[in-house]
Amino acid sequence: MRREHPTAVARPLEQSSAGxxxxxxxxxxxxxxxxxxxxxxxxxxxxxxxxMTLDIFPTTTRVRxxxxxxxxxxxxxxxxxxxxxxxxxxxxxxxxxxxAGLPQRAVVDTRNTVPTGxxxxxxxxxxxxxxxxxxxxxxxDLDATALSRLARRGSGSxxxxxxxxxxxxxxxxxxxxxxxxxxxxxAEPVPAADxxxxxxxxxxxxxxxxxxxxxxxxxxxxxxxxxxxxAASSKDDLADMxxxxxxxxxxxxxxxxxxxxxxxxxxxxxxxxxVRYLSSATVTVLDSVLxxxxxxxxxxxxxxxxxxxxxxxxxxxxxxxAEAVRSAVPESLVLxxxxxxxxxxxxxxG
Ligand code: DP6
Numbered sequence: 367m368r369r370e371h372p373t374a375v376a377r378p379l380e381q382s383s384a385g386x387x388x389x390x391x392x393x394x395x396x397x398x399x400x401x402x403x404x405x406x407x408x409x410x411x412x413x414x415x416x417x418m419t420l421d422i423f424p425t426t427t428r429v430r431x432x433x434x435x436x437x438x439x440x441x442x443x444x445x446x447x448x449x450x451x452x453x454x455x456x457x458x459x460x461x462x463x464x465x466a467g468l469p470q471r472a473v474v475d476t477r478n479t480v481p482t483g484x485x486x487x488x489x490x491x492x493x494x495x496x497x498x499x500x501x502x503x504x505x506x507d508l509d510a511t512a513l514s515r516l517a518r519r520g521s522g523s524x525x526x527x528x529x530x531x532x533x534x535x536x537x538x539x540x541x542x543x544x545x546x547x548x549x550x551x552x553a554e555p556v557p558a559a560d561x562x563x564x565x566x567x568x569x570x571x572x573x574x575x576x577x578x579x580x581x582x583x584x585x586x587x588x589x590x591x592x593x594x595x596x597a598a599s600s601k602d603d604l605a606d607m608x609x610x611x612x613x614x615x616x617x618x619x620x621x622x623x624x625x626x627x628x629x630x631x632x633x634x635x636x637x638x639x640x641v642r643y644l645s646s647a648t649v650t651v652l653d654s655v656l657x658x659x660x661x662x663x664x665x666x667x668x669x670x671x672x673x674x675x676x677x678x679x680x681x682x683x684x685x686x687x688a689e690a691v692r693s694a695v696p697e698s699l700v701l702x703x704x705x706x707x708x709x710x711x712x713x714x715x716g
Pocket of ligand 1: 396489579671
């Protein structure tokens, strides 16, 4: 059974209450990781990646054009954005303005419910929501593929949050022209049998990370002798993952996801200097996942650019898995997520 996840399409300016729009998007967790860019400006990855969009921690973003303003204004959870966050939002709005041929600056209001910097990729839901809201506010009529390409320019993983369920982000082809290359890199939904999955998320550390994923990725690509072998094996992982999803084999999906994630962390550990996101609490959760498997519960771990662990399991086993993880790391926040919807416009009537 295939699940349908509706995806928003931006509406022309007249329909988006003249220069304002709001959108919501959810984070996604990669089962085949994106790690490493071949083009930083266009946010083009070395490898394809595949993720599951979640049904928790939505980001809601409102964009309003302000013809009087001399610069963009962005608020994150009510606090004016500064530094890198502000720079990334402004650069993104520049792109949208270029596409729309409109000069007006914008006021952006973003509400995140995911703990920022906790390795749960608030940039994915954030830029997916911003892409959908900004495209609508600036009157761009973009289909889901174009929205995914646009979201990608904000943050690579955001290209996948445009879609619900499982999404595959194509690395794209290098044809020699930047425009072609840019066009061929987008995410799309992946055919999957209903594996009734859940992700048990162990937030072992909610603080900001010491090294940003952007910097860690760059360092890994530039210095890790394990990067190229991992990127090559990730191709095989993706082919195996697609087949496992098609036949609805949750155990294979989990095994492939776990080996791909551990491989990604191995590339970072071999970088110079090493990037180590995994903490002792991470390893404690990994041990509890192994114990669950020994006890006959299919449970598989994946980790991103942080110490938190996401455990893929059957929805029917989620409470048991969460209990096992909670007793392994009692001081941690443990949450259960399921597959969520793609980014969509909110009908707020302006
Ligand atoms: C480890 O999408 O946050 O979560 O493109 O530089 O913004 P930028 O990176 P980002 O990287 C996510 C990396 C990851 C793996 C993944 O989500 O595929």
